[in-house]
Amino acid sequence: METPLDQLFGLSPQTWLTIDQSATLLGMLTSILALAALLLGALNRDRLRAWLTRNRFPQVGQHQGADARWEAIVFTVSRREVPCWVLETLKPRLIGLVVTAGSRLAGEEIAKSARDQGIEVLPLVEIADPDDPAEAQTKTGRLLEDLAARGIERVGVDVTGGKVPMSLGAFMAAEEALADTLYVTVDYDKGAPRMNTAKVLSIRQPK
DSSP states (O other), X not given: OOOHHHHGGGOOHHHHHHHHHHHHHHHHHHHHHHHHHHHHHHHTHHHHHHHHTTTOOTTOSEEEOTTOOOSEEEEEOSOXXXXXXXXXXXXXXXXXXXXXXXXXXXXXXXXXXXXXXXXXXXXXXXXXXXXXXXHHHHHHHHHHHHHHHTTOOOEEEEOSSSOHHHHHHHHHHHHHHTOEEEEEEEEEETTEEEEEEEEEEEEEOOO
């Protein structure tokens, strides 16, 4: 006996059964993929958040006073004055220093000032080529990984010192690690910073 199903588009019941089974299989596969994406998102939520919020900077240019708190700060170093002022003002409990051959002495002076204040100092990290942002990114990233392994969550990366490519590399490392990026604005008089004019500027606070 012929049924309406036999008449629809001239397809046989077997063909309709195959289509129905295919649709059921497709629905199952879609559900499995959605569940897998959900699990991957849960396991890698920090990376997912960073991807979803990439190139968005809702908190740019905010001044941070002495009450701002970072457990640790990583500095790109050229001179000692600004980092030492930051240490005295913000009082982190641990710092990392990214130096070059030319700024290693300044880095050692910053490290001594930090230790005198009871601040822990990670071993200095030296950049061989301050014009290579990739090297600065990689080595700053290792410092940030070390801090994360210690359970430190509130981290700032001060990109004031160093050459521009070095600071850009450190900024990219901070973005990948979801760390805050800081910059100290200060007036200069005959090449010397006037620290009474210094202010901490928040470039980026991804968290």
